[in-house]
Amino acid sequence: MDKKQVLKTAAYDVFSKKGYKATAISEIAKQAGVAVGSFYNYYDSKKAIFLDVYVDENNRVRQAMINELDWEMNDMVGLVSQIFRRSRSYVSSNKILMEWYNPLISDELHKYYSSEEGKVANPFHQFLVETFTNRMVEEGYSQKKIQEILQVYNLFYYMDMHITENDFSGISKTVEILATYFIKGILK
Structure with a gap:
């Protein structure tokens, strides 16, 4: 699975549990096992991944x-x-x-x-x-x-x-x- 898909899967999990407002990019990156800086290689913002x-x-x-x-x-x-x-x-x-x-x-x-x-x-x-x-x-x-x-x-x-x-x-x-x-x- 590529990193973008790993990020999206992690984001789905976190958004499903916490909702949009309570979710931070750092949580998505942590769950995906990537650095926060790497997140921005695939998505511009929390809105974009959401x-x-x-x-x-x-x-x-x-x-x-x-x-x-x-x-x-x-x-x-x-x-x-x-x-x-x-x-x-x-x-x-x-x-x-x-x-x-x-x-x-x-x-x-x-x-x-x-x-x-x-x-x-x-x-x-x-x-x-x-x-x-x-x-x-x-x-x-x-x-x-x-x-x-x-x-x-x-x-x-x-x-x-x-x-x-x-x-x-x-x-x-x-x-x-x-x-x-x-x-x-x-x-x-």
């Missing part, structure tokens, strides 16, 4: 969601509810993913995931767009209608990347309600 750890953890958790959910179910409202419910459950039980709401690092996370690079490198986002697009094609939606629906999905994605609980109390539950009623409206 982003690397967060992206991997988010991808791991979202892949678990993809594997667990029944994507073929006919009840689209139920599927959307399951996505939100599972997401809340996974995030609330994961110290690394809970940092999404931490003002010390959330701007960095939101900036990454709202960037074009972050969107393209987000397998869960790509999976949702592809899965729902294919489903709409199979159900006979016109390309115009599919593009309109995907534009609304992009708005949900935008809200998730830019609005935090500090900005709007209850945002995640509110987005779920909005998405649920949007799906109900489409299916009428």
Whole structure:
């Protein structure tokens, strides 16, 4: 295993136990068995290594969601509810993913995931767009209608990347309600 991976593994362990704020670069370096100066050969800052750890953890958790959910179910409202419910459950039980709401690092996370690079490198986002697009094609939606629906999905994605609980109390539950009623409206 190369040193960068050793550092990332150590960082994952320390961040998982202590959270972002309470973790020091010196702890990560010590656990990885490298000098603090060597840390900076691989990462510019604690934020940089945390982003690397967060992206991997988010991808791991979202892949678990993809594997667990029944994507073929006919009840689209139920599927959307399951996505939100599972997401809340996974995030609330994961110290690394809970940092999404931490003002010390959330701007960095939101900036990454709202960037074009972050969107393209987000397998869960790509999976949702592809899965729902294919489903709409199979159900006979016109390309115009599919593009309109995907534009609304992009708005949900935008809200998730830019609005935090500090900005709007209850945002995640509110987005779920909005998405649920949007799906109900489409299916009428």
